Amino acid sequence: MSEQNRRAVFLDEMGLGPVWSQRTGAPQLLDEPVIADDSAESGVHMPNIRVDESMSSAWTDSAVQTAATAPQAALATTSATSVTEVTQMDWAQLKSVVAACTKCDLCKSRTQTVFGVGDPKARWLFVGEGPGRNEDFQGEPFVGPAGKLLDNMFAAMALKRGDNTYIANIVKCRPTDAAKGDRPPAAEEMDACLPYLERQIALIKPTIIIALGKTAALALLKLDPATPVSSLRGTVHRHADVPVIVTYHPAYLLRKPKDKSKAWADLCLAMQSYAGSASK
Numbered sequence: 001m002s003e004q005n006r007r008a009v010f011l012d013e014m015g016l017g018p019v020w021s022q023r024t025g026a027p028q029l030l031d032e033p034v035i036a037d038d039s040a041e042s043g044v045h046m047p048n049i050r051v052d053e054s055m056s057s058a059w060t061d062s063a064v065q066t067a068a069t070a071p072q073a074a075l076a077t078t079s080a081t082s083v084t085e086v087t088q089m090d091w092a093q094l095k096s097v098v099a100a101c102t103k104c105d106l107c108k109s110r111t112q113t114v115f116g117v118g119d120p121k122a123r124w125l126f127v128g129e130g131p132g133r134n135e136d137f138q139g140e141p142f143v144g145p146a147g148k149l150l151d152n153m154f155a156a157m158a159l160k161r162g163d164n165t166y167i168a169n170i171v172k173c174r175p176t177d178a179a180k181g182d183r184p185p186a187a188e189e190m191d192a193c194l195p196y197l198e199r200q201i202a203l204i205k206p207t208i209i210i211a212l213g214k215t216a217a218l219a220l221l222k223l224d225p226a227t228p229v230s231s232l233r234g235t236v237h238r239h240a241d242v243p244v245i246v247t248y249h250p251a252y253l254l255r256k257p258k259d260k261s262k263a264w265a266d267l268c269l270a271m272q273s274y275a276g277s278a279s280k
């Protein structure tokens with residue numbers, strides 16, 4: 001089965017089949033089905049793209065993965081690594097320093113650091129806010145239901161985890177509240193951890209970055225915490241010279257499935273921007 005047919009079958013199984021139709025002569029990005037405009041609903045101006053509400057059903061929930069027994073992370077000696085030193089590190093050095101990092105209090109409650117996963121030369125970089133319970137146990141970002149949804153988002157974009165994609169977080173250790181539930185990272189925790197992500201970005205040299213949720217968007221774009229994520233969607237931002245698209249966090253979309261169509265609009269904008277950047 002050809003790649004195109006394989007993808008068509010996959011999309012059909014996701015419930016996307018009826019809204020995708022081949023357009024001959026379309027540019028590379030749109031070599032797959034082009035869909036009509038939904039800008040009135042989404043607030044995103046995207047010629048040639050329609051976002052159908054039926055897309056919302058494409059990214060489905062799944063049962064929570066059983067947390068594997070994870071090795072206890074050994075908290076090594078406190079690293080006095082400076083930001084300047086981090087900017088000089090290769091992948092192996094960076095992973096080693098992160099694994100032993102005690103720069104903020106999140107090190108005290110983590111099972112292990114969650115460095116990131118994927119192709120170190122990926123053109124697509126996806127950034128979330130930080131590990132949750134499942135990620136803390138498994139040592140990998142975006143596992144469990146939100147991870148499954150992200151994988152389905154990848155599939156709808158003809159992408160795949162680990163293949164030309166890299167997934168990372170703003171902070172590498174799980175932030176927890178007093179009840180041991182997940183919480184967003186605090187400003188000082190993000191400040192402490194961001195140099196690691198910045199080094200990952202410098203090593204990967206992605207063509208495009210997708211900020212998954214408000215925390216990731218505001219940290220990457222260095223914006224005021226009061227900025228609503230809705231005001232950031234539909235625009236191609238920049239992190240240095242790399243285009244950044246802001247969309248909803250998959251965990252939010254699990255709670256608000258009606259907004260999956262808006263997220264799909266964001267991903268279509270990302271594919272357009274990627275095609276423009278990759279062709280230069």
Ligand code: SF4
Nearest residue numbers: 101103104107173193
């Ligand atoms: S969150 Fe980042 S800065 Fe804080 S201890 Fe973990 S790796 Fe270090």
